[in-house]
Amino acid sequence: MAILQTNFAEALGYVKDRTGIAALLLAAAYVLTIVYVGKLSSKIEVKCTSWRSAVGIVIFLALNIVLMIRTGDNFVTSIFKETRNYQANYEEYMKQKESRNQYLADIMLANDTGKPGIYILVIGESQNPTRMSAYGYKLNTTPWLNSMKSDDNMLLFQHAYACQVQTVPALTYALTAKNQYNSLDLKKAVSLIDVAKAAGYQTVWLSNQVRFGSWGTPVTVIAEEADEKIWTNSHQGNTLDTEYYDGELINRLQNIKRSDKMLIVMHLMGNHISYHSCYPAEFEKFKKEGKRSEYDNSILYNDHVMELLLNMVSAWKDFKGLVYFSDHGEAVNYGKSHNPDTFIFDMAYIPMYIYLTPDYRKENPEIFRNLHAARDNYFTNDLIFNTVLGIMGIQNDYFYEPENDLTSVKYNSDLNRFMTLYGKKHVSEDVIK
Ligand SMILES: [Zn+2]
Structure with missing residues (x-):
């Protein structure tokens, strides 16, 4: 909310106050790793050579979907959800002025x-x-x-x-x-x-x-x-x-x-x-x-x-x-x-x-x-x-x-x-x- 409800410079100050160089480097390393893994994954080929491997792939994907749904409500996503609610409330406050x-x-x-x-x-x-x-x-x-x-x-x-x-x-x-x-x-x-x-x-x-x-x-x-x-x-x-x-x-x-x-x-x-x-x-x-x-x-x-x-x-x-x-x-x-x-x-x-x-x-x-x-x-x-x-x-x-x-x-x-x-x-x- 603090970042959303301000300008770029103040938001940057907010981030700086809460993070050291180490945390920023770690965040940069994390982003680079994700990009790298993303690139690697584009080279993966899936070969369906038998009905067993086809079933295996389907089960694997289904499990992933279940996991995503079951863990969707967590401390990371809640930050975004709560912020979105606050923001919606505030925008409504402005609209109702008249x-x-x-x-x-x-x-x-x-x-x-x-x-x-x-x-x-x-x-x-x-x-x-x-x-x-x-x-x-x-x-x-x-x-x-x-x-x-x-x-x-x-x-x-x-x-x-x-x-x-x-x-x-x-x-x-x-x-x-x-x-x-x-x-x-x-x-x-x-x-x-x-x-x-x-x-x-x-x-x-x-x-x-x-x-x-x-x-x-x-x-x-x-x-x-x-x-x-x-x-x-x-x-x-x-x-x-x-x-x-x-x-x-x-x-x-x-x-x-x-x-x-x-x-x-x-x-x-x-x-x-x-x-x-x-x-x-x-x-x-x-x-x-x-x-x-x-x-x-x-x-x-x-x-x-x-x-x-x-x-x-x-x-x-x-x-x-x-x-x-x-x-x-x-x-x-x-x-x-x-x-x-x-x-x-x-x-x-x-x-x-x-x-x-x-x-x-x-x-x-x-x-x-x-x-x-x-x-x-x-x-x-x-x-x-x-x-x-x-x-x-x-x-x-x-x-x-x-x-x-x-x-x-x-x-x-x-x-x-x-x-x-x-x-x-x-x-x-x-x-x-
Ligand atoms: Zn204050």
């Missing part, structure tokens, strides 16, 4: 206007909280977030997990009404951008990630719906390079035309592999552990970017709140990245925090109280959709689920229900071990 918008137009009520103000949703990338000092890591990788822990307006969540461990599938659920706990059909799931627009918000999508290629993804479809789209990465389509570090998003944000009712989504490059390309040289503070230190440096830079961002928007008179979460984690502690085939829980651990302004708290004391009490609750990031709607006050029964909204007293915090990997793993397995 009907989702019509549906929204039909069900949005006159009072579904949400709370006024500017709300910001920041999506981090491949961030593992076990490498963040605010979550107890030994090195001081998040000095700003550490200091914000004592700020009454900041809420740091301790048990957040990703619903999937790759960007596109994780964000597809995080940004739409679809989640692991409902039986909604993905193609009918309205997105946060769609809903905010229907409720009268001005919507902005800012991204420092490579714009996806011709395959397209639900995330691209959702982003393209925004009133204003800013992609800092003009290299889209053909390269892995980001011309800018994430800090550039803040410069761009400064220049957008603001109104008093907005939803701004920011998609960071965050802590994606290759880690060293995610931060400028002055953030090269940690050096002892090779790639892991590079990862720590990228966390240090992310902390700095978030500090700049919150300082800037706090000066805006209509700013009400900011939600930060990562799409998934990164198994950097185990020398792995993030890949469903080699899943370990480090790939699903994510940081999450919510900042609400004193104004917002004054106007919505109950929401703040509920969130404050929920800081130790379990949470998976496919519930971001409902939680952001809870903060913005858009609660239409057709798509909003209070049991999945952290701001609601009805939030279902029962550990046993929480899952990751699109329902293939129970979070309780991680807690109990």
Whole structure:
């Protein structure tokens, strides 16, 4: 899926990250052997000199067919079958765009206007909280977030997990009404951008990630719906390079035309592999552990970017709140990245925090109280959709689920229900071990 839903350069980077020279040589040797055997086989002559050899050949061929059918469902073919299913689902999601918008137009009520103000949703990338000092890591990788822990307006969540461990599938659920706990059909799931627009918000999508290629993804479809789209990465389509570090998003944000009712989504490059390309040289503070230190440096830079961002928007008179979460984690502690085939829980651990302004708290004391009490609750990031709607006050029964909204007293915090990997793993397995 990662290879299909991206451009050639990123796909090449993905393969390089997962294979060494030895594996590539082995693969090349394998392909050459197949070609060689294929050539040899064209020279084979079959001679039927008796009825016995004819029967023997028929039995041999029949057995081969039986073997092919009986072993057709295996771990190699399942990769292709599952990918084809995912892809079909996603293509359907794109095709159904018009009907989702019509549906929204039909069900949005006159009072579904949400709370006024500017709300910001920041999506981090491949961030593992076990490498963040605010979550107890030994090195001081998040000095700003550490200091914000004592700020009454900041809420740091301790048990957040990703619903999937790759960007596109994780964000597809995080940004739409679809989640692991409902039986909604993905193609009918309205997105946060769609809903905010229907409720009268001005919507902005800012991204420092490579714009996806011709395959397209639900995330691209959702982003393209925004009133204003800013992609800092003009290299889209053909390269892995980001011309800018994430800090550039803040410069761009400064220049957008603001109104008093907005939803701004920011998609960071965050802590994606290759880690060293995610931060400028002055953030090269940690050096002892090779790639892991590079990862720590990228966390240090992310902390700095978030500090700049919150300082800037706090000066805006209509700013009400900011939600930060990562799409998934990164198994950097185990020398792995993030890949469903080699899943370990480090790939699903994510940081999450919510900042609400004193104004917002004054106007919505109950929401703040509920969130404050929920800081130790379990949470998976496919519930971001409902939680952001809870903060913005858009609660239409057709798509909003209070049991999945952290701001609601009805939030279902029962550990046993929480899952990751699109329902293939129970979070309780991680807690109990
Ligand atoms: Zn990701």
